[in-house]
Amino acid sequence: MNNVQLPKRHYLNADYNVWSWLLSTDHKRIGILYMISLTLFFFVGGAAAVLFRLELMTPGGDLVLSETYNKLFTLHGVIMVWFFLIPSVPTVLGNFFLPMMIGARDLAFPRLNLASWYLFVGGGLFTVWAMLTGGVDTGWTFYTPYSSTYANTRVMLTAIGVFVSGFSTILTGMNFIVTIHTMRAPGMTWFRLPLFVWAHYANSLIMVLATPVLAVTLLLIGMERVLGVGVFDPNLGGDPLLFQHLFWFYSHPAVYLMILPGMGVVSEVITCFARKGIFGYTFIAFSSLAIAVLGFLVWGHHMFVSGQSVLASLTFSFLSMLIAVPSAVKVFNWTATLHKGSISLDTPMLYALGFIGLFTMGGLTGLFLATLAVDQHVHDTYFVVAHFHYIMVGGMVMGYLAGIHFWWPKMTGRLYPEWWGRFSAVLIFFGFNLTFFPQYLLGYLGMPRRYHVYPDEFQVLNVMSTAGASILGVGYLIPLVYLIWSLRYGKIAGPNPWQATGLEWQTPSPPPTFNFDETPSVTERPYQYSPWTPQTAPPPEPELAAAETTSP
Amino acid sequence: MSEQIVPVKTYAGVLAALLVLLVATVAAGLIEGPGLGITTALSIATVKAVLIVLFFMHVRHGSPIVRLAAVAGFLWLALLIGLSMTDLLTRDGPPATDIPAGSAPDASLGANSSPTGPKMVEQLASFSPRNEASSQSLIATGTKIIDAAITTQGAADRGQARAVR
Amino acid sequence: MSSHVAHHFDDASQQFDAARLGMWIFLATEVLFFGGLFTGYAYYRTLYTPAFIEGSRHLDLVLGTINTAVLLLSSFTIVLAIRGAQTDNRRATIALLAATIVLGTVFLAIKGYEYSVKFEEHHVPGASFSLGETHDEAVEPRHVEMFFALYFGMTGLHAVHMIIGVGVVAVVCVLAWRGHYTSQYYTPLEITGLYWHFVDVVWVFLFPLLYLIR
Structure with missing residues (x-):
């Protein structure tokens, strides 16, 4: 052991009893609460995936009935989308580090932040209960009129759970936007913000502007299902396509909720482990905003074969192509950052590099799907499944794990075991590709999604996919074990184990309750790694810091 | 606090304007045909909303970011309605909704x-x-x-x- | 006065700005929350224009107009209540907040009466819906039912917001009576006012769309 000591007083040992956690308004403790609950939901959703991957090993329906199979993939989708991917990086890492990165003592509305957690956990547990005891078979998309009229499962209870947790998302987004606008430390100008903060700003815009539309859509389903008042049912004069418009107005931007925060993490990690300033800071910052705005204009590409008008399809196809531009801007800038960097392949970096590769594949196949003619062929096949898993799992889960490993020393004061970290990162990358690459081929060959029975010739690829899933499962369990282990036995990290430049590294690990002993004064741009200059370095010209004050 | 105190007269003037516009919109609704009516009614409603937002909600003295937040919601709503209607208005063939009662898919x-x-x-x-x-x-x-x-x-x-x- | 500033804010002005911006962002989400219903309205009005005009003719224009005036007046009283706090006139603040509560309740009572009439006329969508006498023989009752589904959805959601609003105004009224608000600190009043005006703005659009398209 080196002779670095943990600080005497920090946010973790400030108080020990249960209520000091459950009623805490400290953004760091709430971040930890989120992390624990998300991990729980992740493994519930993962268990469903294990079951249906086992079922898919054989062409026949041997393990579960078709009804059960429907409930399993719905459970997997609902839990993973709403109770893991969307909240993952924002509520854990964003909650914990966004205030620290801008030099604030807390989020703007700490009690609201705690309320968000309760809404999230309340909605989540309710949903899990509804889905485990009764089940829902509509798929996570709740398409009408099946969901509103025909499904005999717990559609309403699940929708209520999702509705409640939606408010948690809205409140979190609002909290972040207000915090970034009003709580920045002296000298923390907009263009000194770490890109993680920019990504969360863009992300919060989507949270705030898209989620309410989901809420009202679920209300309308409730109206139709419970009260028999038709809005979407063609029997009652409704148009199911209206549901799809409303749903995808939320759910397509929600796809960017499941990638933007991960992009923020990658910008932090890449620079730190390449020891280089970010290439094209402004471009990356504004590409986040561009993704947030353009993300609202492309939803119709989910409806190419639904009977939407040809003109609308053409419009949406064109706009979908457009959103590839800001995404590519990011990838090219990260690659340029790596160029001639002094790269060390530590665990967070491995995950971040995995993110870039897998996200690029997911993004490029997205272009295939945005093309009208190709979409006619691969719509609702495993090609789509593979595409969005490359973005969501290959992108967001990789980004989440990169961030968890990168900031683990700051959150706990201790290092995780590096060898195991690298091992599981490589294992997850390998397992992931083995799971999902065959699904591209399956989809291209015409295997539709959401069926548990398939022709014999698809079996080899399905077995490969299931084998990959089991490797992936083990890959996810290893970090769970060694991270818990490290809480007690990990090496003491010290305030800045990676020699990073952000404000969060200029305070002890774990941080004190109010983050900084005195409010930091920011004098530098982020990511100055050569020569290494933290954001709080004493200014070359003293009047510089005084001249730039925070203004909302 | 930095908030500016607005004279009562201004608020009273705004209220008077709102009530006049209310009478105008009802009158227009009764006189005009349905086609033109909706345009007039929505224009008047927009003017009323703008008055409330600017004066009663103090956006007139608000910071730029508050103004942006005030506009953003309406802008995004315009996107939702606009792009949905792009689809609906350009569909050829009978609307999918005209399925006679009772013959919907089982x-x-x-x-x-x-x-x-x-x-x-x-x-x-x-x-x-x-x-x-x-x-x-x-x-x-x-x-x-x-x-x-x-x-x-x-x-x-x-x-x-x-x-x- | 410093007791009103939470530990993580530097000063009262930062706290006020944060609260107001937060409320505005919340209102932006509310615009989109109602927005789903407005989209539905635009959609079906385009498909079933004659039926929507027919449906609109079954609503009581006089009551609708009175209700609009009541709401506009309540916006006026609440903005003066805030002005009362700004000028340290506590009695005016309390009286005007009370007036706002009364006006809000009057609105809800009139709305409730309108609903009860609709129930009696079987104009509530669902199994027992029947259109009765029509002005336009050609319209399909099913499509008028869609108008009423949206009518009840939109005004119902609005009424829920009104009920919440009356409750919140009642709370700040009690707090004002206990002397919580001064010209130095009236943030809760200001953001309550923002919410109230927003609910008013929603009605300003609902009124012509539902009552005036005849």
């Missing part, structure tokens, strides 16, 4: 719980009657789905199902 149409074969394919195809190519492709997809479904339910004679394919 319960089996959802997710994948036992689709009822050819009927489903017909319906899938009839949703886009104008586009021969897309109908063909839908029928192809439908056939694929039915194959899988036969295998699902049937079990009775999987060999035969495969022979058909």
